[in-house]
Amino acid sequence: MSFKFIDLFAGIGGFRTGFEKSGGSCVFSSEIDPHAQEMYTLNYNDKLFSDITKVDEKEIPNHDVLLAGFPCQPFSIAGEKKGFNDTRGTLFFDIERILKEKRPKAIVLENVKHFKSHDKGKTLKVVLTALQELGYTTNWQVLNAKDFGVPQNRERTIIIGALNGVEFDFSKLERKEVPSIKDILEEENESFEYLEKSEYTLIENPKRQPSGLIFAGYRNKNMRTKGVRENTEHLSRIHKQPNRIYSTEGTHPTLSSQESAGRYYIYHQGRVRKLTIRECFRLMGFPNDFKFIGSKGKLYNRIGNSIVIPMVEEIAKEVKIQILESSSLIQKPVRVMKQSSLFDFGDGFSEQLVG
Ligand SMILES: C[S@@+](CC[C@H](N)C(=O)[O-])C[C@H]1O[C@@H](n2cnc3c(N)ncnc32)[C@H](O)[C@@H]1O
Structure with missing residues (x-):
């Protein structure tokens, strides 16, 4: 099965390589940094759009999967009020407006490990709530690159959303022996x-x-x-x-x-x-x-800003099997998560949130 995806905050294309290996084709990329753009064009022979905040969502081609390793920014009034307005002025807002317009079947978002505990868990809560309000069933986990065949201890928060009601099962990702x-x-x-x-x-x-x-x-x-x-x-x-x-x-x-x-x-x-x-x-x-x-x-x-490709490959394989090829087409009612489960993260915020 072939499918289309868009590569937002594309960097040097770590997400792109991983999803292409699963049969995906990239129909739109955006990256603001001139050096990253140069490297991306050199390797993928493709043109990129620069600042995503300047791109009209209606101009973005239709796609099945939205990919974004988005920079983390605090949502100042997040958690107090719910809804779309909370994220205005942040780059996550640009993801939301694209989702609202294009309705891709699946979303994969990546951020640093401590995204989950950033602003006492409020940032993650706002992101999950916004995705759920747009009709996506969400699940998230912290994955470590070393479990996917590369010898780097690199933990990242991965959020996966599906429009067809499927709750992504992270346990199906195939783990490998840790190399040296x-x-x-x-x-x-x-x-x-x-x-x-x-x-x-x-x-x-x-x-x-x-x-x-x-x-x-x-x-x-x-x-x-x-x-x-x-x-x-x-x-x-x-x-x-x-x-x-x-x-x-x-x-x-x-x-x-x-x-x-x-x-x-x-x-x-x-x-x-x-x-x-x-x-x-x-x-x-x-x-x-x-x-x-x-x-x-x-x-x-x-x-240092990129994502580990073998981990992305495994995610891409399972997103395709579990969401894109799934026969479940019934959209589940929007799931409202209990506050207590969202704030029970267990560890402090010690890593600087960048990129
Ligand atoms: C964490 S990195 C993602 C890297 C990517 N996943 C990779 O494999 O290389 C975030 C990227 O978002 C880019 N970025 C930040 N603001 C942006 C904007 N307004 N429009 C487009 N790209 C932006 C940064 O330059 C950076 O390369």
Whole structure:
């Protein structure tokens, strides 16, 4: 079965590659960043629309699935009043007006892990309520890229909506064995940036953390001092993220859109070096023939903002089976979720919400 989708906040097309693999064809893309646009055109040979807020929803082609890894913005009066007006002035409002006009059968939205607890859960509540008011049955879950065959510990909130009453079953997504960083490394080449031995300290008996990370050592830079006890240098949290060194026997921490210097250090076969740009793309599941241009700083931003392709592929496969090919055409009455279930998120908001 073939289907059409639109790629909003398209970045470098992580969503697009994943959905194309399931037989989808992209009929509209929007991305405001000139470097991301350049990379997108280079790889997909397609033209993009820029600022989505300037696009008339009536001009967007009909489609079956709307995809959006939208930037998170607080809805100031969210949760107090319900309804369309609450989201005005935010980029989610642009998603709503497109859904209202085009009525795609399915929606897939992506955001950072802590989207679920942003503004004490109000942001998620407003999004789910708005989608339900438009007739979509919604479900959401935090998924981790490492469960989909890439060695990166990267958790993301995924919201899936269906117009035909289907409640997306996340348990059907096929999970894979967790690989290690060493599985995605390039052959030794002249671009490898090794550290001198005097620039780092290795710790004794590194241990695998539940996340799969193995903290192997640290660069000899300033350590945190506030509230730090003596003889705790072996603990990863004592060292700022860009100074940490991870063993290639484990997984890699989240690649961040904020880390324009690409300070991702690995310990492999007795030496410490930075990951290469190609290795960072591989940690996001991008194929080896994915082309890149522009400064390293911009490339690290693009990579950290993107979505892990093998995870998208699995979502696309199940959206097709569970929603697009489903015989259920009866629209369920709008489901109003109880406040208590929406606010029971269980963890604090510690990650910065960007992109
Ligand atoms: C989290 S990233 C999504 C990246 C994408 N999923 C990928 O695989 O690369 C959000 C993107 O939204 C873009 N963006 C922000 N405001 C926008 C707007 N008004 N119109 C179109 N794109 C916008 C940003 O430039 C950024 O690339």
